[in-house]
Amino acid sequence: MHTYIRRFFYGDIPGQESGGAPNPQGPKNDWPLWEVFIRSKQGLDHKHVGSLHATDAQMAIENARDVYTRRQEGVSIWVVKSQDIHASQPEEAGELYDPAADKIYRHPTFYDLPDQINHM
């Protein structure tokens, strides 16, 4: 029995009404993943907003512009390759964060402030 499978990528679909199913092995999997950080207005920090695929930094910025700032969400964009981000492991949470739990003296809440000082 001969089975004939023709692969179509998005955008290469010939004149067919139905279009083609996206191929899970398609080109998008070749493109590296980037993390996107947006500054919503001057003076604020860049905040992580999500991720996207792009071939290079330039395309990543433009994709981020189109995907994450089309409703005026930002005035500045940072992109970082996801593979360049190193993260702490959830299973290390105990040794990393729990020791701070019983050290309340690290919070600056034990000072009597003069009434004249506001905004502290």
Place this chain on the structure above:
Amino acid sequence: MDVNPTTEFVLHLADNALILGQRNAEWCGHGPVLEQDIAISNISLDLIGQARSFYQYAAELQGNGATEDSLAYLRNERQFRNCLLVEQPKGDWATTTLRQFFFSTYQQLLFQQLLSHSDERIAAIAEKTLKEVNYHVRWSSEWVIRLGDGTAESHRRLEQAIQDLWLFTGELFTSTHYEIESGVDVALLRSNWEEKIRSNFEEASAEMPTNVFARTGGKTGLHSEHLGFMLAELQYLQRSFPGCEW
């Protein structure tokens, strides 16, 4: 169509934007990757926004109860003044991005000229639109380079797209009576346009075509076979249910 040259010129600008906007919208949901699907749809929306600005002004100039909707939905193929380039089928991604690069580069130069146009409304729309157009040039020119310098397959597709589209570029710089009478000289834009295309093609390792034959006619209402089908889809609802809203 008995209209004054400025009205016809504004309609020409509007039709260019509407038809290319409609063409690019065909990618919506079919882009090569999600991010580029959004990018091309954004450009499509930018163009439809431009078309609205120009149609609104054309409707004011024309009077007689014309509206932006009646101009977009109730004119026939022969009344459309868009160039042939924008009505060509979307083709593959190389065809779409190359066409966008050809057209946006032309628009960029034209709108820079229109900034000092004696008609303040045209100048104002050109100024507002130029920022979008600058981005379209940036986006599409990078795609041309990316495809030209990418794989053997992407390079072959870019070369094919150049062959398919080149003969429609000459019309952009072929003056019509309404452009001349509106004080616009599109022929002046040609050398700068070619310079930009050439330097981009060099980066993309693509050959600049040497043939000079140009198909013309779209700007005066003589369209290729593709426009009628597009308008059938674009105008179907208003033609079938006149005045319908939702």
